[in-house]
Amino acid sequence: GQSLEQPSEVTAVEGAIVQINCTYQTSGFYGLSWYQQHDGGAPTFLSYNGLDGLEETGRFSSFLSRSDSYGYLLLQELQMKDSASYFCAVRDIGNTGFQKLVFGTGTRLLVSP
Amino acid sequence: SAVISQKPSRDICQRGTSLTIQCQVDSQVTMMFWYRQQPGQSLTLIATANQGSEATYESGFVIDKFPISRPNLTFSTLTVSNMSPEDSSIYLCSAAGDGVSYEQYFGPGTRLTVT
Numbered sequence: 001g002q003s004l005e006q007p008s009e010v011t012a013v014e015g016a017i018v019q020i021n022c023t024y025q026t027s028g029f030y031g032l033s034w035y036q037q038h039d040g041g042a043p044t045f046l047s048y049n050g051l052d053g054l055e056e057t058g059r060f061s062s063f064l065s066r067s068d069s070y071g072y073l074l075l076q077e078l079q080m081k082d083s084a085s086y087f088c089a090v091r092d093i094g095n096t097g098f099q100k101l102v103f104g105t106g107t108r109l110l111v112s113p
Numbered sequence: 114s115a116v117i118s119q120k121p122s123r124d125i126c127q128r129g130t131s132l133t134i135q136c137q138v139d140s141q142v143t144m145m146f147w148y149r150q151q152p153g154q155s156l157t158l159i160a161t162a163n164q165g166s167e168a169t170y171e172s173g174f175v176i177d178k179f180p181i182s183r184p185n186l187t188f189s190t191l192t193v194s195n196m197s198p199e200d201s202s203i204y205l206c207s208a209a210g211d212g213v214s215y216e217q218y219f220g221p222g223t224r225l226t227v228t
Binding site (some may be wrong): 044095098100 | 145
């Protein structure tokens, strides 16, 4: 089977740093992505790691260790607007021969003043 | 990038009926996907729809229940057939540019309630 585990909820205050972890067990692996979803909104792409190491995009960074089947999303200088759900997703190749995403359980981030 | 719209945005349907959800992308895309998401839960892939070929369904989803059309590179439909209350969910359309693209774009979703 396939599983991607995340903490269900994380709380932090404005200006702080928070790390959201993702451990995965999947039949195939072609990279790890992170998506943000505000309540009632569409998921939006944040970052992608195809190789081990750290990727930085503004206040957001993402890390991958393929040997540990582990990744994390790091959010710095938290703002109230960062309150949302965050999903890790493994990029796999489906029966069509094209990519598909398998999503993690999701982490709800609550940022307080 | 791609902007995706879905219609309807929400609907309330009687059990036993069917609903067709439309998904329009503002640019040509190779792959389109349909997901289901219960409020507060993760996204579950229903099927992948490539233009010119039959949709590929994930385990637990069948064509008779969720027929999909993909007539061209910018449009797809998902039908939820013979609905029951268990089908109440948010249905999301998604698209990716090509086989090696790692970014997927999502529509705003269709919130379906079956009574």
